[in-house]
Amino acid sequence: MKLRVDEIASVLTEEIRGYRSEIDLAEVGRVLEVGDGIARVYGLSNALAGEQLKFENGQFGQVFNLEESSVGVVIFGDYLDIKEGDEVRRTGELLSVPCGEALVGRVVDPLGRPLDGKGVVETPHRRPLEYKAPGIAARQPVNEPLQTGLKAIDSMIPIGRGQRELIIGDRKTGRTAIAVDTIINQRGQDVVCVYVAIGQKESTVVGVIDKLTETGAMDYTIVVSASAADPAPLQYIAPYAGAAMAEYFMYTQGRATLVVYDDLSKQAHAYRQLSLLLRRPPGREAYPGDVFYLHSRLLERAVKLRDEYAVVPADAPDDATDRSLAKPHPDGVEAPPEQRPDDPAGIYHREQGRKRAEAWLGSLPDKDGLKLHKFPDSGGSMTALPLIETLEGEVSAYIPTNVISITDGQIYLEPDLFFAGVRPAVNVGISVSRVGGNAQVKAMKKIAGSLRLDLAAYRELEAFAQLGTELDKATQRQLDRGERMVELLKQPQYQPYPVEEQIVSILAGTRGHLDDVPVASVPGFEVAMLKHFRDEFPELLAELRDTGQLSDELGEKIGRVIDDFKSHFLSDDEAG
Amino acid sequence: MKRVDEKELEVAGVYARALVGLADEAGEADAVEQELAAAAELLAGRPELAGFLSSPLVDEEARAGVLHRALRGRLSDLVVDALQVMNRKGRLGLVAALAEAYRRVNETRRGEVDVHVTSAVELSDALRRRIAEVAGRFAGGRARLVERVDPELIGGLVLQVGDRKVDASLSRQIHEVRDRLHQRASVELHGGKEYFDN
Numbered sequence: 211m212k213l214r215v216d217e218i219a220s221v222l223t224e225e226i227r228g229y230r231s232e233i234d235l236a237e238v239g240r241v242l243e244v245g246d247g248i249a250r251v252y253g254l255s256n257a258l259a260g261e262q263l264k265f266e267n268g269q270f271g272q273v274f275n276l277e278e279s280s281v282g283v284v285i286f287g288d289y290l291d292i293k294e295g296d297e298v299r300r301t302g303e304l305l306s307v308p309c310g311e312a313l314v315g316r317v318v319d320p321l322g323r324p325l326d327g328k329g330v331v332e333t334p335h336r337r338p339l340e341y342k343a344p345g346i347a348a349r350q351p352v353n354e355p356l357q358t359g360l361k362a363i364d365s366m367i368p369i370g371r372g373q374r375e376l377i378i379g380d381r382k383t384g385r386t387a388i389a390v391d392t393i394i395n396q397r398g399q400d401v402v403c404v405y406v407a408i409g410q411k412e413s414t415v416v417g418v419i420d421k422l423t424e425t426g427a428m429d430y431t432i433v434v435s436a437s438a439a440d441p442a443p444l445q446y447i448a449p450y451a452g453a454a455m456a457e458y459f460m461y462t463q464g465r466a467t468l469v470v471y472d473d474l475s476k477q478a479h480a481y482r483q484l485s486l487l488l489r490r491p492p493g494r495e496a497y498p499g500d501v502f503y504l505h506s507r508l509l510e511r512a513v514k515l516r517d518e519y520a521v522v523p524a525d526a527p528d529d530a531t532d533r534s535l536a537k538p539h540p541d542g543v544e545a546p547p548e549q550r551p552d553d554p555a556g557i558y559h560r561e562q563g564r565k566r567a568e569a570w571l572g573s574l575p576d577k578d579g580l581k582l583h584k585f586p587d588s589g590g591s592m593t594a595l596p597l598i599e600t601l602e603g604e605v606s607a608y609i610p611t612n613v614i615s616i617t618d619g620q621i622y623l624e625p626d627l628f629f630a631g632v633r634p635a636v637n638v639g640i641s642v643s644r645v646g647g648n649a650q651v652k653a654m655k656k657i658a659g660s661l662r663l664d665l666a667a668y669r670e671l672e673a674f675a676q677l678g679t680e681l682d683k684a685t686q687r688q689l690d691r692g693e694r695m696v697e698l699l700k701q702p703q704y705q706p707y708p709v710e711e712q713i714v715s716i717l718a719g720t721r722g723h724l725d726d727v728p729v730a731s732v733p734g735f736e737v738a739m740l741k742h743f744r745d746e747f748p749e750l751l752a753e754l755r756d757t758g759q760l761s762d763e764l765g766e767k768i769g770r771v772i773d774d775f776k777s778h779f780l781s782d783d784e785a786g
Numbered sequence: 787m788k789r790v791d792e793k794e795l796e797v798a799g800v801y802a803r804a805l806v807g808l809a810d811e812a813g814e815a816d817a818v819e820q821e822l823a824a825a826a827e828l829l830a831g832r833p834e835l836a837g838f839l840s841s842p843l844v845d846e847e848a849r850a851g852v853l854h855r856a857l858r859g860r861l862s863d864l865v866v867d868a869l870q871v872m873n874r875k876g877r878l879g880l881v882a883a884l885a886e887a888y889r890r891v892n893e894t895r896r897g898e899v900d901v902h903v904t905s906a907v908e909l910s911d912a913l914r915r916r917i918a919e920v921a922g923r924f925a926g927g928r929a930r931l932v933e934r935v936d937p938e939l940i941g942g943l944v945l946q947v948g949d950r951k952v953d954a955s956l957s958r959q960i961h962e963v964r965d966r967l968h969q970r971a972s973v974e975l976h977g978g979k980e981y982f983d984n
Contacts, residue, residue, distance in 0.1 A: 329976025
């Protein structure tokens with residue numbers, strides 16, 4: 211292999227020719243002391259809080275503390291190169307990260323620098339690291355499901371797009387597994403995923419990336435990594451960087467995004483370290499006073515943005531985002547008060563707005579020349595799955611309680627369940643989803659409505675039954691049903707189920723079709739049954755998937771297929 | 787000129803402002819500046835004297851006596867009194883910082899501004915005058931040039947007034963071109979264009 215030197219030389223010559231020298235005017239300060247990822251810089255009297263600074267060796271920093279004659283700076287990168295007396299210059303900018311399509315499929319650090327050896331990330335787009343969460347008016351309630359592909363979660367703790375659902379549990383209980391499965395399950399759903407690894411072992415992160423690549427999930431995923439070896443400042447900004455990268459797709463393209471923060475306990479540790487080094491006063495568990503705001507401002511950025519509609523000329527392209535297309539009616543016809551747009555510029559918001567706009571359009575004399583247009587950059591969402599590590603199941607520690615109170619529900623994982631073979635090890639009793647119910651697929655809602663309570667009742671009875679008392683028939687039946695449901699909800703890692711198959715499985719359990727299948731055979735039965743549906747009755751699955759409804763008729767049909775299959779399965783089982 | 791610790795300057799600044807106020811009333815502001823500079827220079831050359839003045843082992847009364855016997859009559863009363871006050875507060879270690887802080891405060895009083903000029907070669911007088919004039923306009927005051935020669939600049943000038951720095955040196959421009967070439971080369975090589983013959 212030979213390098214074509216001439217060509218490169220000509221490109222570089224051209225670059226030099228294009229160089230225009232300008233006098234460089236900068237505001238500079240001097241490093242007074244440096245260490246452990248922070249520096250105190252003398253001068254820079256006009257520096258703003260949060261401003262990005264540049265050190266002599268090319269590293270970036272951010273103004274954290276403004277003091278009388280110096281500023282406290284955190285350093286993003288190698289601080290061992292920085293010496294006392296080094297020059298530090300203002301950039302006049304806030305910290306920002308590159309974002310856009312070029313990042314998808316890449317592994318980057320929190321400043322957007324590539325870590326995967328695939329070369330520079332070339333993108334013209336940047337977004338500020340810290341961005342204020344949208345207000346009330348810009349949002350709409352969570353109304354679209356985000357399928358995790360896990361039966362135990364989609365049935366009982368449904369998550370909606372734009373929701374913030376905490377995954378909490380001790381170490382080694384499968385928190386990352388749930389998050390990764392959810393990312394894998396977004397294949398073909400037009401969801402951009404961002405996996406933010408904070409303070410993790412590099413080996414773990416490589417494992418996750420490998421799995422995502424193997425399952426094809428890297429095609430729509432960005433991995434942001436600040437590992438345990440990276441300086442605390444990078445670990446501290448990593449979640450904000452991930453959020454900024456997702457926001458690009460949400461705000462400019464109206465797309466759905468999913469961000470996994472793995473995990474926020476480590477970020478809180480990094481922030482505590484910075485704060486203590488900068489001599490901010492420690493509070494409970496030595497965390498600084500603003501550690502709640504650290505997480506609340508991050509998680510508030512998860513949002514379901516409102517849909518925006520307008521009545522526009524019929525020849526307007528479908529991908530038009532220009533809001534001025536919504537002109538006043540040429541003949542001066544005004545919408546009656548009950549059909550008024552939400553915005554004086556003629557924009558209608560959310561679902562009710564769409565109905566009003568439709569009604570107005572229907573009443574117009576020249577409706578053939580007009581149409582109802584949904585702006586494609588509206589209605590995007592960012593779903594956040596923060597992870598928190600507890601110690602010995604202690605959810606009442608400082609950071610877990612904070613994040614529980616910020617999020618819209620939590621999935622609680624327990625080591626006892628995990629080691630008993632119940633995986634995912636979700637404790638159904640104390641896991642909740644506060645808003646996802648509205649977003650759940652109707653068919654799932656119908657069959658899984660009582661699942662949670664039944665399982666909780668089973669857990670109670672189970673403890674009772676261990677005493678060996680005689681049980682009446684009804685109780686025994688409840689126990690048997692519960693045992694089979696627990697078996698049914700087990701699911702191997704990296705095998706998310708499409709929602710229609712989940713519905714069939716859970717229907718089989720809650721409607722008692724499994725009651726005469728031996729407990730040990732339940733997993734095998736489920737797999738075989740779903741294969742039977744895929745092979746022989748794809749139309750039933752398709753109907754479930756497309757309508758999302760479970761009519762009584764369809765439910766009966768599915769029930770009959772299950773029973774038929776069961777009789778074959780059980781006789782085979784006996785014969786075999 | 788020896789660089790003084792910024793933290794010491796902050797403390798010494800309090801004494802300096804008080805002293806400038808008093809000296810100005812007496813019309814001796816500039817004379818005091820010279821005396822302080824001389825005192826600082828004296829101390830810089832005699833570490834054992836500086837040690838004696840700043841050591842906590844020496845008792846305050848003894849130091850006050852020495853100051854009185856050695857300086858009264860040789861320096862103006864104002865300066866000796868100031869040193870006595872600093873002695874009482876245990877701040878005699880800050881004489882050098884006081885001199886520097888005093889100089890800065892007094893300079894501001896006169897409407898002068900420090901302009902640090904770094905050049906590759908020694909400045910000529912004509913150039914010096916022009917720089918002083920331009921820098922004075924830039925800084926908003928009469929410029930007092932603090933010159934430094936640094937051959938590493940290769941050519942051009944660097945001016946610094948307070949936090950603001952104007953860099954018109956050749957070395958910066960060369961560095962800038964180098965960075966841009968680096969960047970361009972990595973973009974080109976990773977950009978999918980073929981620069982290799984198999």
